[in-house]
Amino acid sequence: MSTTIKNIVVVGGGTAGWLSACILAKQLNCSASPDVSITLIESADIPPIGVGEGTVPTMRETLQLIGVDEADFIKSCDVTFKQSIQFNDWLHAPTTNQRHSYHHLFNYPHTPGFDLTPYWLMAEKKHSYSEYVSFQTAICELNLGPKRMTDRPYQSSLAYAYHLDAGKFASFLAEHGQKSLGIKHVFGTIADVSLADDGSIHTLFCQDGRQLSADFYVDCSGFSARLISETLKVKFVDKGDQLLVDRALALQVPYSDSDKEIPPFTISTAHEAGWTWDIGLTQRRGVGYVYSSSHTSDERAEQILRQYIGEECAGLSVRKIQMKIGYREKFWHKNCVAIGLAAGFVEPLEATALLTVEATAKLLAEKLPTNFDGMAYAEKSFNSISRYAWDRVIDFIKLHYYLSKRTDHKFWLDNTDPSTAPDSLLEKLAYWQYNLPSASDFASKYEVFQLENYQYVLYGMDFKTQINDITSRFPYANQADIAANQLSQHAKKMSKQLQSHRKLINNIKQYGINKI
Amino acid sequence: MTSKVVPLDSVKHCDLRVKVDRSYSHIAQQNMVPLMAFEFLPASTNFPIVFVKQSETGKFKSVALMGLENGENVVFSDGKVKTNYVPVNIKRYPFSAGAASADEASMMLCIDENSQLLNNSEGFAIFDEGGQPSAETTEVTQLLTDILARDVASDVFVDFLVEHNLIEPAELTLSLGEEGKRKINGIYKISEEALNELDDDVVLQLYHHKYLPAIYAHLASLGQFNRLLQLKANFTPS
Numbered sequence: 069m070s071t072t073i074k075n076i077v078v079v080g081g082g083t084a085g086w087l088s089a090c091i092l093a094k095q096l097n098c099s100a101s102p103d104v105s106i107t108l109i110e111s112a113d114i115p116p117i118g119v120g121e122g123t124v125p126t127m128r129e130t131l132q133l134i135g136v137d138e139a140d141f142i143k144s145c146d147v148t149f150k151q152s153i154q155f156n157d158w159l160h161a162p163t164t165n166q167r168h169s170y171h172h173l174f175n176y177p178h179t180p181g182f183d184l185t186p187y188w189l190m191a192e193k194k195h196s197y198s199e200y201v202s203f204q205t206a207i208c209e210l211n212l213g214p215k216r217m218t219d220r221p222y223q224s225s226l227a228y229a230y231h232l233d234a235g236k237f238a239s240f241l242a243e244h245g246q247k248s249l250g251i252k253h254v255f256g257t258i259a260d261v262s263l264a265d266d267g268s269i270h271t272l273f274c275q276d277g278r279q280l281s282a283d284f285y286v287d288c289s290g291f292s293a294r295l296i297s298e299t300l301k302v303k304f305v306d307k308g309d310q311l312l313v314d315r316a317l318a319l320q321v322p323y324s325d326s327d328k329e330i331p332p333f334t335i336s337t338a339h340e341a342g343w344t345w346d347i348g349l350t351q352r353r354g355v356g357y358v359y360s361s362s363h364t365s366d367e368r369a370e371q372i373l374r375q376y377i378g379e380e381c382a383g384l385s386v387r388k389i390q391m392k393i394g395y396r397e398k399f400w401h402k403n404c405v406a407i408g409l410a411a412g413f414v415e416p417l418e419a420t421a422l423l424t425v426e427a428t429a430k431l432l433a434e435k436l437p438t439n440f441d442g443m444a445y446a447e448k449s450f451n452s453i454s455r456y457a458w459d460r461v462i463d464f465i466k467l468h469y470y471l472s473k474r475t476d477h478k479f480w481l482d483n484t485d486p487s488t489a490p491d492s493l494l495e496k497l498a499y500w501q502y503n504l505p506s507a508s509d510f511a512s513k514y515e516v517f518q519l520e521n522y523q524y525v526l527y528g529m530d531f532k533t534q535i536n537d538i539t540s541r542f543p544y545a546n547q548a549d550i551a552a553n554q555l556s557q558h559a560k561k562m563s564k565q566l567q568s569h570r571k572l573i574n575n576i577k578q579y580g581i582n583k584i
Numbered sequence: 585m586t587s588k589v590v591p592l593d594s595v596k597h598c599d600l601r602v603k604v605d606r607s608y609s610h611i612a613q614q615n616m617v618p619l620m621a622f623e624f625l626p627a628s629t630n631f632p633i634v635f636v637k638q639s640e641t642g643k644f645k646s647v648a649l650m651g652l653e654n655g656e657n658v659v660f661s662d663g664k665v666k667t668n669y670v671p672v673n674i675k676r677y678p679f680s681a682g683a684a685s686a687d688e689a690s691m692m693l694c695i696d697e698n699s700q701l702l703n704n705s706e707g708f709a710i711f712d713e714g715g716q717p718s719a720e721t722t723e724v725t726q727l728l729t730d731i732l733a734r735d736v737a738s739d740v741f742v743d744f745l746v747e748h749n750l751i752e753p754a755e756l757t758l759s760l761g762e763e764g765k766r767k768i769n770g771i772y773k774i775s776e777e778a779l780n781e782l783d784d785d786v787v788l789q790l791y792h793h794k795y796l797p798a799i800y801a802h803l804a805s806l807g808q809f810n811r812l813l814q815l816k817a818n819f820t821p822s
């Protein structure tokens with residue numbers, strides 16, 4: 069039998085590095101196994117990217133898995149709650165008296181034993197899709213928090229994720245990982261890497277002369293992809309022809325009024341050549357414009373961003389970030405796996421980056437072979453699952469653009485040109501023109517975005533599934549009416565039990581969260 | 585009517601009188617009332633004493649349970665009082681104690697302006713002709729000052745229980761005759777199992793803090809769920 073895999077080095081101390089290290093340490097039970105070790109090395113000279121403030125509900129499971137105290141996390145990372153992404157002006161360019169807006173909620177559409185979608189399609193349009201199928205729309209619009217003070221940590225009848233300060237989150241995980249999970253931490257900038265005869269990584273050489281070797285390496289070195297690209301020469305699959313944005317300008321905007329209500333959702337607003345994110349944390353907003361450099365200039369982009377924010381950004385300087393859109397041809401090569409920006413990036417529209425980090429690190433923990441004999445199979449299986457997952461994420465992101473009816477800029481014309489859309493998406497959209505999307509269209513459990521996510525975006529964006537010829541297949545119109553009524557009653561009831569978002573955060577800071 | 589609790593004001597409230605209502609009908613639509621630790625013993629033979637989470641803070645508070653549904657009180661109803669112990673938090677009404685400042689030691693007497701007990705002709709006067717608190721008011725002030733300290737002590741008691749992992753969800757299924765069985769959520773009790781496994785030094789602390797009577801009174805009071813069920817069986821909502 070060949071050598072057992074016991075020592076792992078994680079390169080990079082951004083959120084990807086610390087999240088991966090924590091997940092691995094937990095799953096491999098590091099703190100209780102003296103011969104298994106995880107060491108995280110990061111460069112003191114190369115700062116983490118420092119953006120990435122939106123998460124999705126899997127973050128709750130991940131934090132719970134690695135043993136984080138929810139109230140501590142909320143206090144330490146300026147956390148607010150996220151129940152949805154609100155998409156503004158994605159369907160039409162705004163006019164003075166009309167703006168389009170829809171929610172992609174985290175609560176899945178209510179299903180009273182059957183799918184409400186066809187009944188919404190057949191109904192006289194009084195409600196938006198998300199209002200019709202979920203009471204969470206009302207909760208969001210009222211700026212209410214997603215849980216009651218009597219709910220236990222991580223629990224609620226409403227699905228939620230978090231907005232967080234990326235820098236503080238990495239530090240928080242660093243402390244937790246070292247204190248509770250037995251992760252070792254060293255500073256060092258990797259200057260050189262030596263390979264073994266079989267092409268796998270042998271030793272990392274730091275600028276200060278130190279050396280580090282391990283059985284297995286996790287590359288979380290950000291866009292520099294120090295191991296997977298620079299050393300192992302794994303190629304990058306560019307997806308810039310499908311997802312056209314490649315630059316971001318980011319700003320942190322302090323609140324002028326510290327009691328101002330905080331929206332419990334991310335606000336994503338489409339503009340002429342991209343879109344802005346707007347995330348309310350406890351002390352400030354994080355705002356940024358993501359755009360396509362081949363469709364607009366940096367100057368124009370900054371103008372758009374400043375116009376969007378208004379007076380509050382006077383005197384604040386913007387940060388420019390270049391984005392490489394696409395992913396590695398292989399995520400796992402020999403004894404190295406890339407996670408985070410080193411593995412790839414598909415623009416921040418649905419906050420998929422951290423989600424992918426969580427999913428990939430969990431998959432790695434599951435697939436990490438006992439010894440080197442298992443390596444080839446693990447690599448192959450991991451790569452095919454991961455690539456499939458990345459491609460499906462790209463489909464979903466592209467969907468947001470592709471359904472737009474905006475014609476105000478070449479950016480939108482290009483984005484809605486079928487030649488920029490993946491075939492896998494076009495094929496589904498063609499089918500859904502006359503057929504309702506169903507769970508079987510998303511058969512793999514490694515697809516992060518499922519039927520429900522598609523329903524919110526498709527029908528939020530006015531996608532017309534033509535079911536006029538088959539209405540007889542949908543005999544539950546009365547029951548659907550009753551369900552829709554019950555939902556609006558439930559929204560009223562819940563809105564009385566829930567506190568305002570800011571009040572909830574303040575109360576959690578003051579009283580913690582009762583664990584019993 | 586919702587209550588409107590304001591600090592007592594010798595000018596604004598100079599002519600007010602308080603009707604004495606020994607049936608405590610103000611509580612008839614409320615199924616629980618905060619109960620302080622020192623009251624557990626006398627209360628325990630009358631109603632279940634449990635812990636509930638407060639909606640504002642999520643923290644536990646001990647309460648006397650007097651009904652099995654929201655808005656139902658089977659102990660104080662129809663103008664009758666079916667208990668031999670009336671919790672201080674019922675007796676004090678329409679008065680209450682507000683903390684005068686961040687320094688919680690000084691007490692400010694408050695009153696529920698919307699109370700049906702307040703009027704200009706019946707009952708005792710809140711202020712005498714000279715504008716000074718009447719004898720009854722002085723008595724209430726004394727009672728409430730006393731409560732304030734005991735309420736804090738009660739919270740310390742609950743914190744002690746939480747800190748030593750003694751509180752657990754009470755899983756209760758009640759048989760409600762024709763209505764069938766119903767699960768009651770959101771109430772908590774002391775875990776006998778955890779209690780029996782406490783380290784000696786913690787047990788000693790319980791003894792020295794005089795927490796043991798309250799703990800066993802609470803456990804014994806859980807038998808009173810049956811009494812609530814019996815009362816409910818011959819209960820007509822008021």
Ligand SMILES: Cc1cc2nc3c(=O)[nH]c(=O)nc-3n(C[C@H](O)[C@H](O)[C@H](O)COP(=O)(O)OP(=O)(O)OC[C@H]3O[C@@H](n4cnc5c(N)ncnc54)[C@H](O)[C@@H]3O)c2cc1C
Pocket residue numbers: 079080081082083084085109110111112113114115116117118119120121122123234256257258259288289290291292294316356389391407408409410416419420421422423
């Ligand atoms: C504009 C923008 C918006 C985003 N918004 C979101 C969002 O809303 N939600 C979301 O989930 N994600 C978002 N992301 C993505 C998210 O920021 C990243 O996925 C996340 O921060 C993880 O980054 P990372 O840890 O992979 O890389 P980085 O944060 O760049 O960390 C790299 C680490 O590697 C170390 N390192 C690099 N080279 C070396 C070397 N030679 N030797 C030693 N150490 C080295 C550095 O010191 C650093 O610690 C966004 C990204 C961008 C660009």
